[in-house]
Amino acid sequence: MPNPVIIINNPLTTNYDNLIKQTIPKIIGSNRLDLLIKCEITNVTNLNDILYNYYNLIRNEINKLNFEDYNFQINIIFNISLDKYRTLIKKWNHIFIAETEQNLINSKLPIPISSINCELPPTELSSSCNKSFKQFNTTAVGGTFDHLHDGHKILLSMAYFLTSKRMIIGITGNELLKNKKFIEVLESFSVRKQSVINFLDIIIDDNNLRFEIYEINDICGPTGYLPDIDSLIISHETLKGGEFVNNYRRDIGFKELDVTAINIIGDEDSNEKNSWRGKLSSTDIREREMNKLKKFNSIDF
Template identity: 30%
Template sequence: MLAKTGLLVVSNPKHINRLLSDVQKSVKSTLYIQLLSALTEPLGNFYSNLFTTPPKFSRTIFNIYSQASRQCNNLDVRVLLSSLKSHVSEIKTINPIDIVIFDKEYSRNDIEKFIKSKVSNISKEHDILTVCCGQNDEIPTENDPRDFQVYKHVCLGGTFDRLHVAHKLLLSDAILRTSEKLTIGVTEENMTHSKLLWELIEDVDTRITKLENFVKDICPELTYNICKISDPYGPAIVDETMSMIVVSEETVRGGEKINEIRKQAGLSELSIVPIPFIDEPNPHIREETKISSSNLRLRLLGTLIKPLENKNIPNKPYIIGLTGGIASGKSGVINHLKDLDVPVIDCDKIGHEMYEKTGPSFAQVVGTFGKQILNPEGEIDRKILGNLVFKKPDELKKLTDILWPAMALKIQEIVKNFNTDVVCLEAAVLCQAGWDKFCHEIWCTFVPEKEAIERLKRRNNLTDVQAKDRLASQPSNKDYISHANVVFCPLWEVEYTRLQVIRAWELLQKRLGQVDC
């Protein structure tokens, strides 16, 4: 059985590649890494701390996180920095340690003494594991030409969505270069709209909570100021106590711009330290070649992003509710589902049947809106009716109060007649109408607003203003996504949408294996 949290005690980080490959077989959630050279006895002979200033560990930390992305990307890897920064000889972690892993053989007595004197948060029933990497080669000294000075107040900023190893590297480097205070600016939603799949970015409070948990776990001795920022600069352009900024290689220009503004305000310029990217080991189609949050968001497409609710409905047929805004690509997803032999209930078609002369809602709709909505043949003209309710919430509610309950009855009647294991119920208003309560899980499609507008203009021959009005009359992408268990973005070629649907279908089959259908 895998341990939830592990502590890897590394005597020589040169072997980190092999160590992480072996260790990930024993730990399932969090892996702390402690460089033994930063601690005092006991554990017999070990390499003394060759680095005279904490920033000189920068390359070592980079190598650890880079290898973590390759060898154990499923783990939350955290390199502990307290002993490097403040010569703290005790290992204090937020999560209790369930297994302690050593990279060389030690006597039982030394191991027990080490755990008792050095590991403060150890589980009562903990395990010990030794992963021998052979003879310890000499640790090379750091010859990196970058600035290794330590500053009292360091700053950095970013979105920090779905905290990953590249974020951890950036934060760790900033911590190594800080003697007292680290300010971290976290972008608010208004600054994220230019990012790929920004609708899937975690809310700012969630991102801040994860950041705070991480930095206080790896080095609680510093003072942290984690603040929300609504512009590209944050407090860096006004705080005279700041003296250095850590940036990624692609945001050096941002640091230079901050210095230009500081200079105009009579403030001293910040030292700028750029941190290199970590290569993405296995970039998939459309992904960047570096570790990034946008890659992680792309990988969410077609996966379960929200836990399923327990609903008191029959397990067979298993109902997928497919929803999404206008021009968001629902038809494409439906076609892929049909290729998988999934029957689809078109709620829009059911709605049209409600309007027919023989339909259950015809008389009530005409009675409510008058004969002005009828065409010469005595049928309801949906275009006339649509104009009567468009941008008129009260009138629209009168119509939906008539249609939606009648449609719900029809939907339930249709579902009962299916003998297949899975059925898709497709409706743009699925959640607003309350039909989601008939569905075991909700799938939704979305594309950027700009793309939806262009699609509407081409498809419906609308003007820019008309398309924007149509889009504004419905819930936002964020609203649709908030109800969804699985999301798709049919923004790119048809094949990429198909891959998302295939992924969702395969994962659904695994879930169905756990359900008595």
């Protein structure tokens, strides 16, 4: 399927909403859109704001065209090398860029380039957070990662951003998920694991960094038995889980973890009602998959 990309320069100083809104109608027929950020992001809170805002915006614009297409894949890519850029170019079939930023790319690239005439108003992202790119040697992050969605991608992206050497990823085992809603369409562990790997292959650009995937069969997962972890990345909705992990580690003589709580979209454990149509959790997606299955099974062949 076609794989277009929007390339932007600096979302720390420039608002690209108009570019995205004008581009989305031009990619009808695609099932994936990448957004590449050219400037380097160095602050963890700034990155969180960027990811949250642009995953949110793109999903909303996609839903305006086809609300049922919740499987449309969005990938926001940042802090990449020239070699990684050259690899990604081979997978893109069309580049969209603001007319005022055409100089960011080589006009002789062997794929179509569309320059969009749009206003790019200034913006300003400020942060008091002092956590930076690759700050921790080893980080941990966990979740169900069922029907991998935008919120999962933000969580994994933030963990990658903070990691310099080793990224520990815990994926909830099937036994702990047996009471989940719409269990009939919950993806198997192997499918969820492969979805995580596929996404990380898109965004990771560091030969010195390795990621390891573990099955979670209790509350702590690998943070409960791997001592050499420095940091835990969680959503704001699971702060209590982070406290539990650190209490457990302290009780067994492990060092406590630095905890980074971030904003994500569609958190399954959030008590807040979805405030916009695109804010899908894994439960929301499973419900839609279940309804599709029921509809299919009701057809008299």
